[in-house]
Amino acid sequence: MNVQVRQLTKSFGVNPVLAGIDLDFVGGHVYGIVGQNGAGKTTLFNCLAGLEAHGGTVTTEGGRLKDRLGFLQTEPFMLSRMTGREYLRLCCKARGVPDGDLDARNVFDLPLDRYAQQYSTGMKKKLALQAILLQPNDVFILDEPYNGVDIHSALLITEIIHRLRASGKVILISSHIFSTLKDTCDVIHVLDSGKMAKTVEKADFNRLEQAMTDFAVGNKLDALPLG
Amino acid sequence: MDVIPYFFCLQAKRMHRTISDWGIYPLFVYISLPILFVAASVALFQRTLHAPWIYVGVAGVVLLQWCDVARQRFLQQLFGRQAYFCLRFLENTVTILPFAFFLFYEGAVWFAWGALVLAVLAVFVRTGNSGPRVLRTPFSREPFEFAIGFRASIFWVLLVYLLLVIAIYVNNENLSAATIVLMVLICASYYGRSEPLFYAWIYPLGPHAFLKLKIKTALKQVSLLVFPMAVATMIYFSDNWLAILLVLVVGCGYLVLAVLAKYAAFPGSVNLPQGMVMALSLVLPPLLLVTIPYFYRRAENNILRIL
Numbered sequence: 001m002n003v004q005v006r007q008l009t010k011s012f013g014v015n016p017v018l019a020g021i022d023l024d025f026v027g028g029h030v031y032g033i034v035g036q037n038g039a040g041k042t043t044l045f046n047c048l049a050g051l052e053a054h055g056g057t058v059t060t061e062g063g064r065l066k067d068r069l070g071f072l073q074t075e076p077f078m079l080s081r082m083t084g085r086e087y088l089r090l091c092c093k094a095r096g097v098p099d100g101d102l103d104a105r106n107v108f109d110l111p112l113d114r115y116a117q118q119y120s121t122g123m124k125k126k127l128a129l130q131a132i133l134l135q136p137n138d139v140f141i142l143d144e145p146y147n148g149v150d151i152h153s154a155l156l157i158t159e160i161i162h163r164l165r166a167s168g169k170v171i172l173i174s175s176h177i178f179s180t181l182k183d184t185c186d187v188i189h190v191l192d193s194g195k196m197a198k199t200v201e202k203a204d205f206n207r208l209e210q211a212m213t214d215f216a217v218g219n220k221l222d223a224l225p226l227g
Numbered sequence: 228m229d230v231i232p233y234f235f236c237l238q239a240k241r242m243h244r245t246i247s248d249w250g251i252y253p254l255f256v257y258i259s260l261p262i263l264f265v266a267a268s269v270a271l272f273q274r275t276l277h278a279p280w281i282y283v284g285v286a287g288v289v290l291l292q293w294c295d296v297a298r299q300r301f302l303q304q305l306f307g308r309q310a311y312f313c314l315r316f317l318e319n320t321v322t323i324l325p326f327a328f329f330l331f332y333e334g335a336v337w338f339a340w341g342a343l344v345l346a347v348l349a350v351f352v353r354t355g356n357s358g359p360r361v362l363r364t365p366f367s368r369e370p371f372e373f374a375i376g377f378r379a380s381i382f383w384v385l386l387v388y389l390l391l392v393i394a395i396y397v398n399n400e401n402l403s404a405a406t407i408v409l410m411v412l413i414c415a416s417y418y419g420r421s422e423p424l425f426y427a428w429i430y431p432l433g434p435h436a437f438l439k440l441k442i443k444t445a446l447k448q449v450s451l452l453v454f455p456m457a458v459a460t461m462i463y464f465s466d467n468w469l470a471i472l473l474v475l476v477v478g479c480g481y482l483v484l485a486v487l488a489k490y491a492a493f494p495g496s497v498n499l500p501q502g503m504v505m506a507l508s509l510v511l512p513p514l515l516l517v518t519i520p521y522f523y524r525r526a527e528n529n530i531l532r533i534l
Contacts, residue, residue, distance in 0.1 A: 051424055053532070067431035077423045081378040082371055083361055090370035094429040113361055 001027035001068075001138045001170055002061055003048075009055035010040075010047055010194075017043045018054070019194045025139070030161060030171040032181040034212075035191035041174045042074055044191065045141050048172075065139060070132030074143045076124050078116035084127050085112040091131035105134060108153055121148035133160065139170040146180050158183055178209050230306065231314055238318075249499035261325075268329045279330060279338040286326040286342050290349040293318055299353055312350060319346035366448050371426070373448040376417025383413050384452065391456055400464040404474045407456050411478035412509075414449045415485035421494045427533050434527040437534055438490060445486050446479060453478065480515040484508055484522060491525035493533070 008021040017040045025031055033041050047054040050066045058065055078087065085102055092099035106112060108126040110119070116127055125148055132140065142161075146154050161184045164171055175181050181188055182205050190198040190208070200208045246253040272278040293315070303311050323346040330339035362381060366373035377384065387409045394402035430437050457475055461468045488497050488505055497505070508514040 049428070051428055051533075064431075066428070071425075071428075073425060077425065079371065079375055079422060079426075081362075081375040083367070086367050086371060086374055089368065090426070091429060093370055095431060115361060 001168065003065060003139060003170055004059040005048065005056070006059070007056035008044070008047055008058065010043055010052060017194050018047065021056070021194075021196055023189065023196070025170045025172065027138070027168045027170055028165055029186045030165050030173060030184050032185035032188035033172060033174045033191055034178075034181065034188055039191045040194045041191055042143055045071070045143050045172070045174070049141060060139075068136075068138040070135055070137035070140045072125070072129050072132055072140070072142045072145055074147070075121075076128035078119065078124055078127075080115070080117050082116055083113055084110050084116045084119070087116050087127060088112070088131050088134060092134055095135045097135055099134075102134075106130065107133075107156065122150060122153065125149055126153055129157065129160075137169070140164060140172070142171065142173045144174055144176065146175055146177055154180070178212065181205075182209070230310060231317065234314060235317075251499055264325060265329070272333055279333070279335040282326060282330060282335075283338055283342050283345065286323055287345055287349075289322055289326075290319055290346060291352070291354055293322070294349060294352045294354045296353045315350040316347065319349050322346070365451055369444050369448060371422075372417040372445070373414070376414070380413050380416070384410070387413065388456075391459065395459065395463045398463075400460070400467055403456075403460045403464065404471060407453060407460065407471070407474050408478060410453050410456060411449065411482055414445070414452065415482050418445070418482075418485040418489040419497070421489060421492065421496060424494045424533060427490075427493065427530065430534060432534060434530045434534055437530060438487065438523065438526055441486050441490070442483050445482055449479070449482055477512040477515070480512065480519065481505075481509055484515060484519055487519065487522035487526045489526075490530050491522045493526075493529055 003023075003025040005021055005023040005025075008018055008023075009016070010018040021044065023031075033044065035041050043052065046052040048058055048065065049069055049071045050058075050064075051071075060068070082090075088102050089099045102112060108123075108130055110123060110127055110130065116124065119127060125145065129142070129145060145157050145161075149157065158180065161171055161173070165186075171184075173181065173184060185205075186202055188200045188205065188208060189196055190200065192198075198208075243253050246256050268282070271281060275281070299315075302314065306314060320343070323342050327339045327342045330336070330342060362378045364374050364377045366377055387406050390409070391403055391406040394400070394406060427437070430440075432440065453475065457471060460471050464471070484505060488501055492498065492501065504518055508518045
């Protein structure tokens with residue numbers, strides 16, 4: 001299962017957000033996408049998913065990417081008065097997957113018979129992740145999968161990513177927590193102002209982390225009396 | 228306290244933008260709405276002796292628009308206690324004033340004062356607090372409009388059933404047919420708002436298959452609510468079974484139209500001209516033969532971009 005992205009562009013009005021992105025994703029690999037707020041990560045994911053019209057091409061072996069894509073959005077939106085169980089059923093039915101025995105497959109121990117809109121941020125995230133894991137997807141886009149989740153769930157998510165990789169899936173992750181990317185990714189792409197600024201292999205993750213820390217911190221804190 | 232004038236200015240701006248989004252000139256609404264209000268009020272008071280009761284009831288329903296619990300929580304977070312109550316009191320009073328003025332004009336003084344008291348009492352009313360308790364529905368197995376719509380409209384659904392019982396009790400077949408139409412309209416309202424793009428995107432279907440699935444689900448689920456009503460009506464008013472059947476067919480047609488209109492405007496909302504076409508189709512049912520194919524084509528083209 002390979003995905004090829006060529007010259008992907010996206011503008012909002014006259015503002016270019018993504019400028020000619022070229023990427024290759026190969027099955028059995030985990031790809032990290034990092035960048036500052038507003039760098040275009042979520043827009044890139046939305047374009048790959050087909051949720052945003054864009055320029056350039058996204059080519060997948062054996063059919064449309066969207067039909068085999070599990071997309072975990074940054075802030076999964078839960079409709080009011082819909083239970084967690086109904087959300088999971090919806091995602092199963094939409095992809096023609098059996099929706100029985102959801103309790104046995106409730107790996108995050110979510111209260112499925114409560115309204116999903118009343119879940120905490122982390123619970124919504126886990127419900128949305130659970131939903132895409134029930135589907136027979138080949139590619140996973142996980143936009144900030146660790147946002148708001150508790151420590152046990154974070155460990156579980158890391159293990160899930162490892163298992164998805166072992167079963168040959170393509171996984172794209174964005175995260176603002178570098179350690180989670182170090183634990184899971186094979187390659188990290190650095191997105192800067194809508195362009196792919198850098199591609200870093202696993203061996204160089206520490207160097208990338210140091211470079212990012214130097215850039216982020218620099219001498220900015222000298223102005224504060226932090227001792 | 229200058230935050231309160233700012234809040235009302237902001238609401239006026241939001242209203243202005245909403246009207247513009249409907250695709251009509253706001254000035255047109257600002258001029259025509261008071262005229263319509265007065266005309267409807269005069270018509271109501273000319274037709275029935277119970278007009279003041281109905282009028283205060285309508286005013287109460289309008290007040291409920293400001294009582295949503297999420298909105299109130301937001302306002303309470305934003306404003307201090309004093310400013311919050313002042314603001315709630317002012318918005319309720321401003322809402323009720325046109326009703327109160329007309330009631331005074333008609334000489335229904337006690338009703339006018341009653342409406343103003345209602346405005347004060349409504350400051351403390353909260354609606355839409357679903358709480359942790361989940362209402363079980365027969366629609367949970369299918370996604371998703373009926374399950375959540377039914378929960379949101381349970382009060383109205385029960386009211387329509389009650390009306391049907393009254394219609395049968397007083398032997399009024401027109402009222403019983405009207406309850407079926409009302410139930411279909413309630414169900415059609417489940418399709419009044421678009422869900423986020425993601426909820427349509429997850430389907431690996433073409434536009435035709437997607438719309439077919441949505442229509443099939445809607446018809447299947449509406450029958451759960453309407454079928455018992457139709458059977459009861461046909462049993463009690465067996466002479467007019469054909470008319471009831473016709474009402475059912477038109478109701479189903481209207482529901483199909485509501486589904487198609489939603490996806491014709493998706494992920495936005497049905498705009499005013501489209502809404503007027505829909506309303507016209509309800510008043511003149513043969514129009515459905517034109518509007519259903521029209522909205523189908525629009526929905527198919529529109530949803531193609533997402534699927």
